Amino acid sequence: MFRNRTLSIFAAIITTLIALSVGITSAQDTEDSYTLRGLAERTNFHFGAAVYTYHLNEEKHGETLSREFNMLTPENEAKTCELQPSPNTFNFSRLDRLVAFAEEHDMTIRGHTLMWHQCVPAWLENGPFTREEAIEALRYHIYTVVGRYQGRIAAWDVANEGIADGAGGLRETQWRRWIGDDYMELAFQFAHEADPDALLFYNDYGAESMNNKANQIYEMVSDWVARDIPIHGVGMQAHFTVGDVNESQIAENIQRISDLGLQVHITEADVRYAGETTDDILRRQAADYYKLLSACLGNEACTAFVIWGVTDQFTWLRDSNLGFFENPTVEPLLFDTEYEPKPAYFALLDLLARRAGVTSLMTDAQVDEMLGRVEVTVDLPEATKSDPDQLAPDSAAGQAYYAAYPVTITLDGETDDWDNIPRVTVDTGTLIPANHDTALTFAAAADDTHLYLLAEVTDSSLIYGTHDPAAAWYEEDSVEFYINATGDLAAIAYEPGIAQIAILAANITNPDAPIIGGTNSASSEIDVTAIETEDGYLIEASIPLTTSAWTITPEHLAEIGFQAHVNGASTENRDTKLIWSMYDVSDQSWNNPSLFGKLIFWDVSQ
Ligand code: XIL
Numbered sequence: 001m002f003r004n005r006t007l008s009i010f011a012a013i014i015t016t017l018i019a020l021s022v023g024i025t026s027a028q029d030t031e032d033s034y035t036l037r038g039l040a041e042r043t044n045f046h047f048g049a050a051v052y053t054y055h056l057n058e059e060k061h062g063e064t065l066s067r068e069f070n071m072l073t074p075e076n077e078a079k080t081c082e083l084q085p086s087p088n089t090f091n092f093s094r095l096d097r098l099v100a101f102a103e104e105h106d107m108t109i110r111g112h113t114l115m116w117h118q119c120v121p122a123w124l125e126n127g128p129f130t131r132e133e134a135i136e137a138l139r140y141h142i143y144t145v146v147g148r149y150q151g152r153i154a155a156w157d158v159a160n161e162g163i164a165d166g167a168g169g170l171r172e173t174q175w176r177r178w179i180g181d182d183y184m185e186l187a188f189q190f191a192h193e194a195d196p197d198a199l200l201f202y203n204d205y206g207a208e209s210m211n212n213k214a215n216q217i218y219e220m221v222s223d224w225v226a227r228d229i230p231i232h233g234v235g236m237q238a239h240f241t242v243g244d245v246n247e248s249q250i251a252e253n254i255q256r257i258s259d260l261g262l263q264v265h266i267t268e269a270d271v272r273y274a275g276e277t278t279d280d281i282l283r284r285q286a287a288d289y290y291k292l293l294s295a296c297l298g299n300e301a302c303t304a305f306v307i308w309g310v311t312d313q314f315t316w317l318r319d320s321n322l323g324f325f326e327n328p329t330v331e332p333l334l335f336d337t338e339y340e341p342k343p344a345y346f347a348l349l350d351l352l353a354r355r356a357g358v359t360s361l362m363t364d365a366q367v368d369e370m371l372g373r374v375e376v377t378v379d380l381p382e383a384t385k386s387d388p389d390q391l392a393p394d395s396a397a398g399q400a401y402y403a404a405y406p407v408t409i410t411l412d413g414e415t416d417d418w419d420n421i422p423r424v425t426v427d428t429g430t431l432i433p434a435n436h437d438t439a440l441t442f443a444a445a446a447d448d449t450h451l452y453l454l455a456e457v458t459d460s461s462l463i464y465g466t467h468d469p470a471a472a473w474y475e476e477d478s479v480e481f482y483i484n485a486t487g488d489l490a491a492i493a494y495e496p497g498i499a500q501i502a503i504l505a506a507n508i509t510n511p512d513a514p515i516i517g518g519t520n521s522a523s524s525e526i527d528v529t530a531i532e533t534e535d536g537y538l539i540e541a542s543i544p545l546t547t548s549a550w551t552i553t554p555e556h557l558a559e560i561g562f563q564a565h566v567n568g569a570s571t572e573n574r575d576t577k578l579i580w581s582m583y584d585v586s587d588q589s590w591n592n593p594s595l596f597g598k599l600i601f602w603d604v605s606q
Pocket of ligand 1 (some may be wrong): 319
């Protein structure tokens, strides 16, 4: 299996890279062309980084920036508090310096940002302005700034973070307070008047995947497009935590935006993680950067990819001004503190090389290995029944479960109808406290209408009903069954037909509508019975074989992807995580369905 020889791949890539730059094969294959910038330029792609003026005091910073990137975003220098600290008094010195650096190195500039609810000078915060006065002040600011760099700053984030988190709606901002709900539309109008050739973007965070915030942004910009507000693109900031990049959802979101005739820029990418830097976390960070760039490159409308910094030494996530993120050791970028390229750098280099049609740096197998795509087609041991009365063979530990059919089960909290159906006990996982006493025993069976699932959990302290089931179900006692009915057991992203179905112990006291959680769980149309038992709890569930998301046909030896987890809380939040599939060694099944094992149907007449 891939997993056992994980990290030698990046050492191999460095060797390949050296070989490639030594063995130049054509005039174009200079050493330079094996930089991010060199490869991006072969397909006219913009690959950028944010820079804060003081970073340039370090020589290596400027060198790395101009060698690897052909786009530059001023990290703070174009924000309102920096440019117009007091009314009508502008300070362009630092932005001028960055613009000059970019021009000297032939880099395209993304202006960031004309309006934001942070970095707000006192005059704008305090006002007071009438609507007309504020519109004039906005026009003056935008004309002055955009006008000064007309034809030199190619794209502007006109409005930054204008949609609120959660249930959303327009964010409460200073300009909105003075002007009213059309304040962003006016800003786009003014920016367009000041530089008709500049590309104008709406930019935001937490809206890369197909979520509520992304939907609101989509609705808002659709309306602007319909009303001829001069907007040309949507910026996706892309501040991620390792494991959170959902490539297919980001691709879907980029697609719908491009269907409006708009461009997409990835504007502030970084991928952080908590805890130690290990080879495995660097591989997963590389995988997330790879998925993000791959979602972008998969659509012609995605025309720029900007990373929010160059070296881990200078990342806003270490910034002491930002109490909420400050972490002096966070390493979210492509170059380490010594400016050495990290696995994520080589991953992106490989993607750009493939796109440019030049020798790729990683083999397909190395890419699979980096992405954590594991082959589920392992050789299973011969199916045997250790007890002749069993209706199906013994499971292959952590790899395959044989589900007897046809067997009909009644959801009544009694297990007599599960007699002779093989049980599997799971007592290993990724989170196991010292005094741990939790174990999951599960079984599955099917008839011609339903898949039936049984979970018997031993657990001396039941914690349920104490968390919001929509947001934090996994923090309390719950069992998760995962199904991949798409036929593609190597799928590495959730799509219709793949579901993570968490069944909460809270169902014990809620017998009516099932309390469930997890990606696509509602599409399973699951029915649940849960009861408390002497040493824990028991869940019986049934899932229709035909739903709007899938058709599962139990035939002898037919397979679907399958996984089982249990979450246990012994006092307040989850402190136990037990996992059945041997492929999932880091609790990533919620993100990567290729880590499931399989469920193999077994005709009981065999
Ligand atoms: C951050 C800068 O990186 C920091 O240096 C500064 O102290 C605060 O702002 N989303 C944005 C960026 O749109 O402007 C923010 O930049 C990071 C989050």
